[in-house]
Amino acid sequence: QVPLVESGGGLVQAGSSLRLSCAASERTFSDYAMGWFRQAPGKEREFVAAIDWSGGRTNYADSVKGRFTISRDNAKNTVYLEMNSLKAEDTAVFYCARSRLGYMSTTPGVYDSWGQGTQVTVSS
Numbered sequence: 001q002v003p004l005v006e007s008g009g010g011l012v013q014a015g016s017s018l019r020l021s022c023a024a025s026e027r028t029f030s031d032y033a034m035g036w037f038r039q040a041p042g043k044e045r046e047f048v049a050a051i052d053w054s055g056g057r058t059n060y061a062d063s064v065k066g067r068f069t070i071s072r073d074n075a076k077n078t079v080y081l082e083m084n085s086l087k088a089e090d091t092a093v094f095y096c097a098r099s100r101l102g103y104m105s106t107t108p109g110v111y112d113s114w115g116q117g118t119q120v121t122v123s124s
Contacts, residue, residue, distance in 0.1 A: 001113040002024055002025065002026040002098060002113045003025050003113075004023070004024050004096050004097070004098065004115035005022065005023050005115055006020060006094065006115040006118040007021050007022075008020040008021050008118060009094060009118030009119045009120045010119075010120070011122075011123065012122055013123050014086060014087055016122070017083060018083045018120060019081070019082050019083070020081040020083070020118060021078055021079075021080055022036075022078065022080070022096030023076075023077060023078050024077045024098070025077070029077040030053055030054075030074035031102065032100075033051060033052045033102060033103050033104045034051055034096060034097065035047065035048075035049065035098075035099060035105070035106075035111055036049045036050070036070060036079075036081045036094060036095070037094070037095045037096075038090075038092035039092055039117075040093075045108055046061065047108070048060070048061055048064055048068065048081070048094070049061065049064065049069075050070065050104035050105065050106070051070045051079065052104055053102065055071060055074070058104075059104050063089075064090075067085045068083050069081070070082075081096075083120070086120075086122045087122060087124075088123065090120060090122050091121050091122050093117040093119050093120075094117060094118050094119075095114050095115050095117045097111035097112075097115070100112035
């Protein structure tokens with residue numbers, strides 16, 4: 001496991017944008033696919049987006065497709081989640097995670113390192 005630190009969450013109005021960042025303190029960061037998940041109160045953790053090691057391939061949950069964009073900067077060991085047109089139902093704690101298998105997945109069990117989470121609250 002490696003430390004992952006998320007930042008960028010906050011309280012915003014519906015329709016606003018936020019950019020989340022996830023920094024990894026790992027020299028082999030570029031070897032791994034990364035993902036973003038979220039968990040709302042009383043609900044299970046759900047997949048949001050994933051990106052392969054190079055940044056050339058991405059995958060999104062249907063609920064965020066067209067509004068969220070995942071990207072990475074391997075030189076900075078950082079993965080980002082740009083969130084636009086935020087809705088009240090996007091309110092959750094957002095987590096970044098590293099895929100232990102080196103490829104993208106929508107399954108939380110494939111990811112072996114998780115950040116502490118950052119709260120995103122969208123008011124309607």
